[in-house]
Amino acid sequence: MLTTRLKAARKSARLTQEGLAKRVNTTKATISNYENGHSTPSNDMLLALADALDVSTDYLLGRTDNPQSINYNKNDSKDYPSWGDEAEFEAWVNDPSVYKLYKEMKESSEERKKALLAVWEVLKTQGK
Known part of the structure; x- marks a missing residue:
């Protein structure tokens, strides 16, 4: 799942493997290895990739189909509307x-x- 999501997010961001590598301070070969399933990014690298691609780590890992995660504190009603449900x-x-x-x-x-x-x-x- 990570391999396809990472590649799709990179392409959606209109980045080459080299361009993404520069954003996360690694090499094109490392990005290629992640996309081809030859290696798996560390947790820190996963966070850096998600930030560079403007997606959530949950999306990259296949835990959600929504590229963006919405984090909100349901007890903080002044900042978030009441949806009721x-x-x-x-x-x-x-x-x-x-x-x-x-x-x-x-x-x-x-x-x-x-x-x-x-x-x-x-x-x-x-x-x-």
């Missing part, structure tokens, strides 16, 4: 289409974010 929130957060929207929004300009929010406001009123 934690299972519903978890399902929403782990939806690949929600992640895709988040990733694309994160990489968009402020102008595009404002335009999308304006479209959303129009769409919300159409369903009422």
Whole structure:
């Protein structure tokens, strides 16, 4: 699982093996060995890879299909909205289409974010 996830995340980040190696202070051969299953990264290297690729270690290890992990303190209500049902929130957060929207929004300009929010406001009123 790690081999395919690592390679997919690297390609999604538009990095070569050499480019990823530079980000995590290792060699292209080491990245190749991880991707081909010839060796396994240490815990520290796994963290560095996840950080460099902007994915969670759980995603790389196959523990979740969501590349991003959402860590929140459910007791800290001032910072997180009340979803009422934690299972519903978890399902929403782990939806690949929600992640895709988040990733694309994160990489968009402020102008595009404002335009999308304006479209959303129009769409919300159409369903009422």
